[in-house]
Amino acid sequence: MTAVITVPASLDESNFESVVEQLAPLPADAKILVDARHCRFATPYGLTALLCLAQSRAERPDFAPPEDDSTASYWARSSFFRYAEELYTMRGATPRPRASGDSDVLLEVTPVAKSEDVHAIVGRIQDKATQILTTKLDLEPRATMGFAMTLSEACSNIIEHAGRGGWVMVQRYNWSKRRVGRDVVQIAVCDAGIGFRRSLEQSRARALSERWDDAIALETGVMQGVSRFGDPGRGQGLKGIRGYVHRFDGKLTVRSGTARIAPIIPEWDEDVPRRDDLAPFAGTQLQVIIPKRVPAP
Numbered sequence: 001m002t003a004v005i006t007v008p009a010s011l012d013e014s015n016f017e018s019v020v021e022q023l024a025p026l027p028a029d030a031k032i033l034v035d036a037r038h039c040r041f042a043t044p045y046g047l048t049a050l051l052c053l054a055q056s057r058a059e060r061p062d063f064a065p066p067e068d069d070s071t072a073s074y075w076a077r078s079s080f081f082r083y084a085e086e087l088y089t090m091r092g093a094t095p096r097p098r099a100s101g102d103s104d105v106l107l108e109v110t111p112v113a114k115s116e117d118v119h120a121i122v123g124r125i126q127d128k129a130t131q132i133l134t135t136k137l138d139l140e141p142r143a144t145m146g147f148a149m150t151l152s153e154a155c156s157n158i159i160e161h162a163g164r165g166g167w168v169m170v171q172r173y174n175w176s177k178r179r180v181g182r183d184v185v186q187i188a189v190c191d192a193g194i195g196f197r198r199s200l201e202q203s204r205a206r207a208l209s210e211r212w213d214d215a216i217a218l219e220t221g222v223m224q225g226v227s228r229f230g231d232p233g234r235g236q237g238l239k240g241i242r243g244y245v246h247r248f249d250g251k252l253t254v255r256s257g258t259a260r261i262a263p264i265i266p267e268w269d270e271d272v273p274r275r276d277d278l279a280p281f282a283g284t285q286l287q288v289i290i291p292k293r294v295p296a297p
Contacts, residue, residue: 002062007036011046013253013287017278019053024279029058033091037067044169044188045287047080047109051167054087055192056282063088073098078169079108106132106170106185113165118155121168122148132172136183138293139248146244147185147290153237154189154286162193162283175291180268182292192283196221196256214257215276222254222263241288250290256283266291 005022008015019034026032034053042050054061063084066072075081076097085094107125112118129147133139151170158166168189175184197217220226222238245252245264252264253271260275268291 002031002033005032005034007034007039007050009038009040011036011039011042011050013043013045013255013285016046016049019049020279020281023053023281028056031059031061032057033062033064034088035064037064037092039066040068040071042071042075043173044078044109044171044186045190045285047075047078048167048169048188048190049285050080051083051087051109052190052192052281052283052285054084055164061088062091064091065094067092069095077103077108078105078171079110083109083111083167104132104172106172107168109167109169111165112155112158112168112189112191115156115159118152118159121155122152125151125170129170132185133290136172136292137185137290138295139290143248146247150241150244150288151187151189153241154187154288157237157284157286158189158191158193161196161199162191163199164191164193166191166193166283179270180291182294184289184291187288187290188286190283190285195283196254200226213259213276215259215261215274218254218256218259218261219274222261245288245290248290248293250288253287255281255285257281 003026005019008018034050066075072095076095079097081094106128107121110121126148130141130144133143133147134141155168166189170185170187172183172185175182195214197214200217200221242252242263249266250264251262251266251269253260253262258276258278258280260278262271262273265271265273
């Protein structure tokens, strides 16, 4: 029997939890159909996490693509289907990507498996990121350097710690009707690897901790900058990401295993710093949101 995993109409970081909750009771080799027929909106986090879902399964899952033409067209332009067709068995037609002119997709869904991928990703996005950050978000040109660093460090974490390849996507949105009330750029970097807890299990922090679970591992890696590598300077990548996000009034969230932390929550958001006892999901999923600059009063 095939278990049906229903994708919500709006698939973002928060709503993806409903997908994980449906998946959690099923064994890894269970036959599943991921039903996205009624999905109308998906963020970079949602699309890259769907690819991680397929990677986490022992049996190749089925996938029913969105029935809405504009949604399916956007997923195609974002290169989602290009990679989903390698991981899922498609149960429905998928459109071919068409040129979209001046797209708000800064970086389509892109695989990250080796160091050369990171250099190529940063190189591809540099010019377009500069244009978006300065003209749409009103950030100073030097903010582009920190943006590229953030993207590079997040992708490098997959290569150094995940134990398998992952995915990245970057998109600009107009969130004028949401609480933030302005344009934002969203980065999603997701993998289905070993996650923070297993990555840090051999670290000194694990030996000193009386309690060890996904939440403690996340705080150890993200907040304390501890790396499983003992070399001097290791673990500073996430510290650099936190500094950049904080400087530009952004938001950072990291999910791994059964826990999720939001070490930086801006005034325009109502998230909580930490969530424990979530449904388990393989790997690590990171999201960064940078909003348009608000002039100082």
